[in-house]
């Protein structure tokens with residue numbers, strides 16, 4: 159509720175953006191950061207700088223953490239655990255789902271409520287209409303602080319398993335980082351024949367945006383429902399056809415003398431689907447081999 163006091167620990171670009179959004183919403187915010195100078199801007203904007211992590215913990219009903227990883231939370235709060243009972247910790251730092259589950263047990267052992275989240279937009283977009291954040295953890299804890307969290311971005315609650323928010327975050331980053339690597343690989347590929355990155359990206363970046371319409375006629379719901387039912391119908395983009403293309407990309411990369419790790423991984427998905435007898439199925443059949451990898 160609006161009467162809840164807020165502490166924000168971790169003032170990298172993300173933590174600073176969150177503090178600014180909370181201050182703009184009229185909330186009072188206590189902050190702490192290992193490197194105190196990083197608090198200068200938010201203090202000038204009205205935040206209160208705590209001298210120690212223990213003081214920061216004492217000042218907030220809701221303690222939001224925005225750190226490089228979960229180890230940083232233990233480093234910072236390790237000497238302040240006595241003050242955690244009854245507090246609600248919201249850790250928005252990146253880490254593996256298993257680390258976040260372990261942290262939820264740690265927080266519970268110290269009498270704190272624990273919610274974990276994954277911020278899905280870059281720092282400058284925090285607090286705007288475009289911002290959204292996945293959360294997981296106990297539903298009643300989440301609902302009790304929902305209005306605070308909504309200041310940072312639209313809150314999407316996934317369920318009580320604390321690992322879910324980071325799993326969802328990483329699934330999106332899986333797509334993002336894969337796309338970025340394929341963009342640079344493709345740029346290097348055409349670059350080997352003298353096509354500039356500038357000329358290539360003028361065509362290739364809009365192509366990325368056209369991909370959703372190519373994934374399936376019925377949109378994500380229809381494609382997803384078929385995959386959920388283990389059905390891979392379709393004859394326009396079969397695993398055999400896509401696999402041949404994947405092999406051609408590997409061959410072209412070899413000929414160009416550039417790294418083949420990325421296209422080889424892609425080609426492996428299709429080779430496996432074909433070997434398992436899914437060659438005439440839709441390309442989505444590659445998920446079967448991804449789910450059940452061979453050594």
Ligand code: NDP
Nearest residue numbers: 168169170171172173192193224225226230251252280281
């Ligand atoms: P930074 O790496 O810039 O900031 C990290 C913060 O963690 C700093 O406050 C740093 O303190 C602190 N920190 C790291 N290790 C320790 C430690 N051992 N002890 C004490 N403090 C520590 O990250 P961002 O602000 O960019 O991001 C924060 C989180 O948000 C990350 O998990 C990131 O994945 C996630 N995120 C970030 C996005 C972005 O656009 N930046 C987008 C989506 C998610 P100090 O200042 O003293 O170094």
